[in-house]
Amino acid sequence: MTTEILSKPKYILLVDDNPNNLKVLFEAIQGHGWKALMATNGESAIEQAEYAKPDLILLDVMMPGIDGFEACRRLKANSVTQDVPVIFMTALSDTTDKVKGLEIGAVDYITKPFQQEEVIARLKLHLNLSHLTHTLEQKVEERTAELSKSLEQLQKTQLQLIQSEKMSTLGQLVAGIGHEINNPLNSIVANTFHVQEYTSDMLEVLNLFQEKFAELDPSIAKLLQKIDLEFLNEDLPSLLKSMQHGVTRLEDISLSLRTFARSDISSKVEFQIHEGLNSTVMLLQHRLKSNQDHPEIEVVKDYGDLPPITCYPGQINQVFMNLIANAIDAFEELNRNRSYQEITADPNIITVKTRVNDEKNTVTICIKDNGIGLNPQLQDEIFEQTFTTKAVGKGTGLGLAISHQIVVEKHNGEIELYSIPGQSTEFIVTLPIS
Incomplete structure (x- = not known):
């Protein structure tokens, strides 16, 4: 790029209402290999500058129509010509006028009658400065682009590390909880049937005993009255049934934990999406159920007939967790x-x-969800790593950025947001089947 800039001919726009001055300047410039463009008034100079985009402008101050000061103002106000260096040519010796020219954007001035050597020296100086400035700006842009790319890669790596650490920690936690739960749970499940059977036999013996012996020992009769055998006959089976429901619930939670935090870092496997969604809803049940502040948050499942997909199940479940938890938030x-x-x-x-x-x-x-929605100006930023709508202490805001990375980069899928402020927010995740 630098070689191309140096090899290009330099175009200099000469602006003066005196033909003799233009002739002298034209001859001086041609002798140094520069190309000359000429204008005799301010309006023509502005038009030529916008069209030809010269490398430098020599601009006379005193001209008919708009003077050099006004022409310079307009050149600097135009995005096309604002970076072209302007050197004033003036016969004025008043320092105020020279300062005025520099203040409105000129880079230098030459006093008439001018010497060709001085003009050539000034032109060389400012053409070199312009070239160096352009080169520096280009290098800054290139370096900025490199830094931006490095920053983007760093942010992606950071997200991957956070995601991996979360999944690793969650996997260890679930494995520990599963180990602690499963042993006593298996014992309870194995013995529940026997407890129900033994209890039924004992109640049958007591009832038969009560029928066969009308006249009971007073101490036995008093005890039966105290424990209310009739109530035990009705309530104990219900109590055991309730305990069985609790055990079943614990089994479901244990299964949901194992389904949610599957260890699948090394390779993709077949996975039924509905299992992941059900396990996520199960694990968030404590936030969905009613309490003193709000009634139950209803989850409506409208499932289609989906085939298994090839994916990283633990990561996909993490996406579901982030999206549903955000809706609850x-x-x-x-x-x-x-x-x-x-x-x-x-x-x-x-x-x-x-x-x-x-x-x-x-x-x-x-x-x-039919929640608060999201303002349109924020929707384009929702998946950025630095974006969050949460208050300080309410979360990092990384959930959606990680979800976007999992869906788009890890699974070649898509995640889109459609939100109506004050009405609803909808996330649509599209994943390839294989």
């Missing part, structure tokens, strides 16, 4: 100024819809 913000009754009348709903596109060989997962 939006409801918490929305509900802050609403009463329990107002929320009940206009309930919080998260809709999860899945579809398959056979033509494109992709699956689509839509996660939509």
Whole structure:
């Protein structure tokens, strides 16, 4: 690029209403290999400068029509010509006029009657300065582009490290919890059937005993009255059934944890998307259920008939977790100024819809909430690493940036946002089947 700039002929625009001055300057410039353009007034100079884009302008101050000062102002106000160096030619000896010319953008001045040697020296100086400035700006642009690219790569690497660390930590946590839960859980599951069977036998013996012996020992009769055998007959089976439901719930949670945090860093495997969505909703159940501040957040599942896809299941589940958790965060913000009754009348709903596109060989997962929405000016920034709408202490805002990287870079998919302020936010994730 530098060689090209040096090899190009230099064009100098000469502006003077005196033909003799133009002739002298023209001859001097031609002798040094520069190309001359000429104008006899300010208006013509501005037109030629915009059209020809000269490397330098020699501009007379005193001319008919607009003078040199006004012509310089207009040249500097025009984005096309503002960077062209301007040297004033003036017969004025008043220092005020010379300062005025420099203040409005000129780089130098030459006093008439001028010496050719001085003119040539000034032209060489400012052409070299212009070339050096252009070269420096170009190097700054190139360096800035390199730094921007390095920064972008650093941010991507940082996201990958954060994501890997989160998945590794989560995997270790789940493995530890699973180990601690499974042993006692397996023992409870194995013994629950026997407890129910033994309890049923004991109650049957007690009832039969009570029927066969009408006259009971007073101490036994008193004890039976105290423990209310009739109530035990009714309540104990229900109690055992409730315990069985609790055990089943624990099994579901344990399975959801294992499904959510699958260790799949090394290679992609086949995975059923609905398993990931169900496990994510299960793990977020504590935030979805009703409490004293709000009724239950309803999750509507509109599942299509999806085939298994080839992916990193743990990472895809992380995307689902981020998107659904963000929807819950939006409801918490929305509900802050609403009463329990107002929320009940206009309930919080998260809709999860899945579809398959056979033509494109992709699956689509839509996660939509009827929360606060997002302002249009913020929607273009939503997946950037430095962007967050959360208050200090409420999160890093990296969830969506990581989700974008997982979907787009790790799986060659797409993630899009559609939001209507005050009404809804919808994330649409598209993933290739294989």
